[in-house]
Structures are given as structure tokens and as C-alpha cells.
Amino acid sequence: MRTRAPLDAAVVEPLLAAAVAAPSIHNTQPWRFRPDPGTQQLEVRSAPERTLPLTDPLHRAQYLSVGAALFNLRLAAVHQGLRPEVRLLPDPREPGLLATVRLSGPLGAGEQPSDPGLYEAIARRHTSRMPFTGRPVPEPVVAEMASAAYAAGARLHLPDVAGTRRLLRLTALAETRNLARPDRAAETRTWITAPGSDASYGIPVTALGPPSVTGRPPMRDFTAGLPALRLPARWFERHVQVALLWTPHDRREDWLRAGEALQYVLLTATAHGLRTSLLHQAMEWPDLRAATAPPRHKRCRPQIVIRYGYGPDGGPTPRAAVETG
Template identity: 50%
Template sequence: MESTTFGAALLETCVSAAVAAPSIHNTQPWRFGLDPATVTFEVRADPARSMPHVDPTGRALLLSVGACVFNLRVALAHFGWSPVTRLLPDPDDPGLLATVRPADPTARRREEGSVDLYEAVWRRHSSRLPFAGRSLPAAVRDELAAVARAEGTSLRFCDGAEATRVLRLTAEAERRNRLDADRAAESRRRVHRVLEPPPGTGLPRTALGPQDARERIPLRDFTAQRHPERLVARPFEASPVLALLATEHDRRVDWLRTGQALERVWLVATVYGVRGSVMHQAVEWADLRDALGGPPEGTAHPQLLMRLGYGPEGPATPRRTPGRDPRPAARAGTPPPSRPSPPSRPGAPS
């Protein structure tokens, strides 16, 4: 494929969809490059967005990058291309986390259903608000588990005593986070006041939502203590729907796969009108992460806990200008300045 067959407007639209992905702590830690000879997107991490105290191994960072890779796949499929994705494609270049190449549209693959998820990319927001007290239908649960498997992960719903157990582990992790001065300070830097100049990334305080008045759902508040004047208390659902993403192995490639699975699950949930948020605290502590798996998944590696349910849509958070690849400008993509509204379909690639 010649680079002239892939228009600049389509390139920008695809990158704009990619950066609409969720990221842990809303770090948005991605950089994009473009190989003009093959029109291959190259995705790297932005080391300036790392969090060495909260995420010393870079697991959460790679998970976030994986989510943006999946959005890029969705956008390319939506516009008629067959995305060919390779994770960690070059052993001699460990910083290259993924490549995504749009293959000939005549070879387009539809088995992953990505085309149907494009509009959900723009509607998916984290919701830290109370959900209705009703469970997800069995058919929805089964489909979410199936798409997670398609990305090389497992999705297990935690009900009853299991939900109580994982919430206790999450609460313990949140307690430790508040007591760890370095982690607490690092997390607080990810939150800014609405009246401050937007930092280009991080969470506006208005996105934090309320505290759970019953203190059963330990949503991260990014502070060293509770602040009722900042986070008002409201009753949350008595029986939250919790789902645990896990992998058979625990390598860098598994972290990237988990990110893709997270976003695919979240987009399918969005299509069904289901809201979601991430409860990542317990996997940030080695002993709590091990305990999070529990029997019979003792050999699996827990990667992420999701809270799902029916309720109000969360606010959109600002998206920073995606970082360029540090190599020569001829190989760098041209990202849009911010997250746009859902764009109208551009013309066919010229």
C-alpha cells in the first residue's frame, strides 16, 4: 500500500480515536509514529507519563497503551481496513510496544466486530457515580466474557461472598495508598482543580464523583484522607457488579493484551448501555494482587477489576495532544490537538 492512499484526515481521525482510550490514573501515556512506506502506526509509551511509585513495573502503563491500540484497531476497521496488529514486534527495540498496519480492504476481517464499536469509542467514559441496583443480564455477561477471551484474557464476574472479598482487598489497597506518602503525592499530582489552567492530562476534580456513603465501594479518591467538602457522600449500589480481568501469564505482552481486552469489554458494555469504571488499587500491591485471584484461579494473574452497571454517564476528561515519536519528523504522525466530537466519516482514502 502506498502512503498516498491513506489520507491525512483519516490518519488524524484514527489517532483521535486511539487517544480516546481509558488509562490508569488518566495518564494517557502514549506516543505515535508512522512508517510512511507501509502506513504502519507505531505505538510507544511516553516515559514522562510514568508513575514510578504507583506503577514501578510499568504494568499499568502498558495496560493503558494496550487500550489505545484497540481503539486504533476499531477505527481502522470502521473505515474499511483490516488492522494487522503486532505487539512487541522488535526484540531489538523494546520501546516499540505495538504496530498496527491497515491491510488491503479486500482482505477485511469482520470476526472481531470492531466496526460496530466505533461510535462507542466516543461515548465511553468512566463513571464513578452510583449505579442502579440491578445486575447485568446473563447474555451480556456471557458476551463480555467472550470478547475478553478473544483478546487472550479471562473475565470473571465476582458475586456474593466473592464480591465482598475483592472489595475488602481493594479497600485495604486504598488504605495503604493513603498511608504511603510517595504514592499519595504521585496520585494527587494527577488531579487538578477546575479553576486551574488545564495541565493537558490528569483528572479534573469534578470527575472524581462522590464518596460511597456506606463505604462499601472503595473508589480511589487520590487523597491522603477523606474530604467531604470535595467529595460528597452518596449511597451507592448495595451489590455492585464486579468483573476481574486476568491472564495465564504475566509478561509485558500480557499487559498489552489486557489493555486491549479492557477496552473491548468496555466498548461492548457501552453498546449495551452499561457504564463502567476501573478499580485498580489491589493489583498495585503484590500480596493483594495474588489474593485477588483466589481459588480456583490460583494460577491466573489478576490484572484489573472493573465495576459495571446501569447509571449516569461519567464526564469526559481532557485529552492531551498525543506525543510524537522522538525520531525524525518524517516518521511521526500528526495528531489532532484534542479529543473531538465524533467526526463525520471522511472520504475514501485518496
Template identity: 55%
Template sequence: MHTAVLDATTVETLVSAAVAAPSIHNTQPWRFRLDSDALTLEIRAAKERGLRHIDPAGRALHLSVGCAILNLRIAIEHFGWEPVPRLLPRPDEPDLLATVRLGGSARTSSYSSLYDAVWRRHSSRFPFSERPLPTAVIAELTEAAHAEGARLHHLPPHSADSVLRLTREAEHRNTTDTDRARESRRWVTAGDGTGLGMPSAVLGPQDYREHIPMRDFGARRHPALLTARSFEQQPSLAVLSTAHDRRTDWLRAGQALERVLLVATAYGVRASLLHQALEWPDLAQRLVPWPDAHPAHAQMVIRLGYGPEGPASPRSNMAVLSSGDA
């Protein structure tokens, strides 16, 4: 039997670690409930923060929650428990996306080096340098994804150019689709004091924000951006994919994504996420440019590199942690 005490301060820290995870448009679409008798934290979808037009199937919501699950697992282990996650544990409660039970004493794990990164990780939407990622770092990032049941494919230059073209096409569609554009404006540059949404400060330098008002990199080769402060000419991009495309795969992909981002943070590598093309099924199918005998489903495009840290998106106090029986 584990002898550590699950007091209020520890629970608060566990949930704070979970909500430090990235989420699409910083919607933070999660809620937490503690079953103190079972020593189990439930993670439910906050459907009112879902993106009905941008993410109608809820794939990005599940990825976001998957990122929070990974952070929660790391924090639980940091405090000495063995995290025991279950994905979609109750079919009759579709909004219950996962439970994580605090098991016995934690075994030695590679998570030990990632706890500090949980608190330091955030996206950087600023230009990176042309310095390439070391081969050893790319290998570590690839292994991080593999450890969570996903695949990370670092793109060669010609494939990266193809993905950027798909991203620009998706961005064009998003800005010309009235419903999607309105939904994005609701969350981007929100600044309403709730801690939700993306305030303008995190979107990158004002010099080119007018060309990329809601995302970070799709328009990097717009003629107006070819200035001394424009983005790197040859970005380092990676595609995260899974063998299947079910809800459980989305949750696993989110955990893999966050593990990749935390390992990158530990190595001083900045990252930002290019989600645009994944919001259009026909474009998403073209994001897996490598030949493979087995099917692969792209789940995220990640831009990696060295550059300024940039400001962090705020976090909300609206996770709504309750305790006891439902």
C-alpha cells in the first residue's frame, strides 16, 4: 500500500500539471473529477469549449485531452505513485475520456526528467534560426512518440515544402469559410480574462501577424513576409501519425505529442503546432508523404527549431475539480 498522502495541495498540483498541456486554440477542453475513495482522477470533455466547425468530430479535442493525460501521468509518478490510465473506460459515458488511478509506488521511469519540462513547455510562434536539429535529438523525439504508440516522421525538405503548401491551402479555406473564421475569432486574441483562448501576445511579432492572424506558420512564404524578421527558410517539420484513426488513437496521439514536446523542451528545442491541414479530411490524407506498407493517419504537424521562447498562453481556473461520487 502506498503511504503518501493525497492532500488538497497535491491534487491541485496534479491538475495544474495536467492543464499545462497544449490545446487547440487554447480552448482547454477538459474537466477533472477526483474519486477520493478509488484514488482516481477522471478527465471529461468540456464540450462547451469544443470547436463545432473547426473540429466537428472532436479529434483535436481528444488530442488536447491526451496531452493533459500525459502530463497527469508524469505528475502522479513525480509524487511517488504509479499512474494507471484507462482510455474511454465507460462506453455509456462518452464524455468521460479517461481515468488515471494512483496505483502503488512508482517504478523507475524515463518520466523523471520530464516533470520540470511540464511547467516550462509552451509553443513558440516566433521565427527560428536555421540551425538544424542534431540527429541524436531527432532520434530521441522519434522514440518519445514510439513509446506512446505513435510514429514521428521528420520530413526531408521536399516533403516539408509539400506540407507547407497543404497548410497554406487549409489556411486559405479557413479564412474564407464564414463559420470557421467566426469560430476562430472567438478564441484567438480573446483577452477576456478567463485564461481561455489565445491573446495577441502569443501569436508572434506584430510585423507579420496581420498575414497570419490566427495561426503561426502557414503563410511564412507570403511575399510580404520575406523580410529580415521572416520565418526560417527551411523549417524543420515532423508529422505525428497513428496506425488507426479512432477515438482511442486520438487520445494516444495526444499523449505521444506531449511527450515529444516535453523531450524537445528538455533539449532546449522550441516547437509550434500546425493543425490547419488536419481540419480538412482531403488535405489530412495527404500529410503522410512517406511510402509505407501499413496505413498511417496524420494527427499533428510539428515545427521544431531553435529560437526565442516567446510568451506562454494563459491557463484557466475553469477545470472544475470536484470530488466524491458522481
């Protein structure tokens, strides 16, 4: 019979510190954690007050964010020698309860993570909205990223030149639509953190990237309508390297798994010295999201576009104190 690890502070705090380091849309950090001493489980819940009604009306991006945090939590548990037993959406009567994590252990010798650098990559992973060098990423590294997505229940489509142009074109079209909607642009701007602010959420101005001189890649324009915050346009890499993360189904459980797969891919890239950023704009429009699916992939449900390559570190974004209520 498996033993349970006690949910005391020494066990829980490192797990939650890793969990909240995950990426989230607009750095909304839409998660809550609650230790349940009675069941010796950690409850992972959504934070409904940190949603994006216009950008993410179905909360799909929120689930991806929580899934990424859940992957970090799993990885931190394994790092401590504990076995995380995870149940996704365990109670249909509680839609806000997204997962439970029961800790048992110790791990067997064959259950240790194959890449010892993956856990260390949690602290080093930052979204970089800056220009990359354009240096091609070696095929074995890209293959390892694809394997990470597959291991977590998702797929990573690696487009050719024409496919990359199509994804960038659809992302640019989505960005144009977003900027044409004052309500959407205003919602995005509310998550910009002013210089010197002590806000625990959102994206600080110092972490925003400049617009591209050529419009490729079509990075999200957080400063539309705020000329005082706009940065001078810069040249970005000519040959943009992107990948499409997708799942065969599109249920709430699939969104959580896609988030776990996303974080697995990002940490794998970070461990190899890559920088990454996320292009989510096309996912925010149903017709454009469907159009990002590769031809002849009838079961493809696109979740997010990942830009990757070599370049400057994006730097950390603020993190709120861990909420365990």
C-alpha cells in the first residue's frame, strides 16, 4: 500500500513555487491551490476573477495556463522524490476544481526524470518578445520538443516554409482584428504593468517587445493606443521558427493536457538554451483557429503557436504570492 506524503509547508511550498512560475495568458496567473488535510491532496482551482471575457470567452487559454502550472507542480514533486497522482476535472459538480494532486512515494529508480535539467529550467524559462538571431535550431532539439508534446498527450506540428508563412499570416490577421476592436484592445491594455508598479500580475513595460519593422513575426501589440509606451520598431529574424501545438480533441480535459504539453515543450527548449514566445492571437477567433490546422489533419484541434529560437532572455514577469485558499 502506498504511503502519502504529509502536506506540510516543507513539502508544499517548493511545489507551489514551481507551479506559479508557469506562463499564463497576459500573465493573469488564473490559478488557486488549496491543500486538503483530510484527503492529503492538493486542489488546483481556477481563479474566475482573472479571466479575459473577450479574449478567452470559453476559458480555453485559462485551462492551458493552469495545465502549465500543473506540469511544473508534477515536476517539482518528482524532484523531491514524490510520486504525483493527478486527477483532472475530478468532480463534475465543481467546474472550478480543475485537478487534484495526491502525493505518494518514494519514487522507484525507474521513475526519476530522464532529463535532470528540466526542473532547473523552470526558473530560467521566460517569454522573450525580442528579436531572435534566426540561427536554425538543430533537428534533434526540435525532435525532442515534439517528443515532449507527445509524451504529455498533445502533438507538435513543425511546418515547412509555406506552412510557417500561413501560420504567421493567420496570426497577423488575428492581430489586425484585435486592434480593430477597441474593447479587446482595452482588455489587453489592462494587463500592462506601469514602470515602478508593485503589481503582482500582468506584463511590465520592460518585458514588452518592440514591433517588427516588417510585421513578421506578428507579435501582440500591448501598447496600441498608448503612444507614450510604444517602443521603436526593430528588425526581427527573417526566418521565423514556429510550431503548432494541437490535440486530437477539444474538451476541457484536452485543454489542461495541452497546457501540460506546452510547458513540457517550453522547458525542453529552455534546457537546450532556446528562447520562446507564444503567438495566441489566431486562437482567439474560431475561424482563424480552425484555419491554423495543417491540411489533411482532420482531427487537429489547434491550441497555440510557439515561436522558438536563439536570442536574448525575456526576463521575469511578476508573480503573486501563492494563494492556497
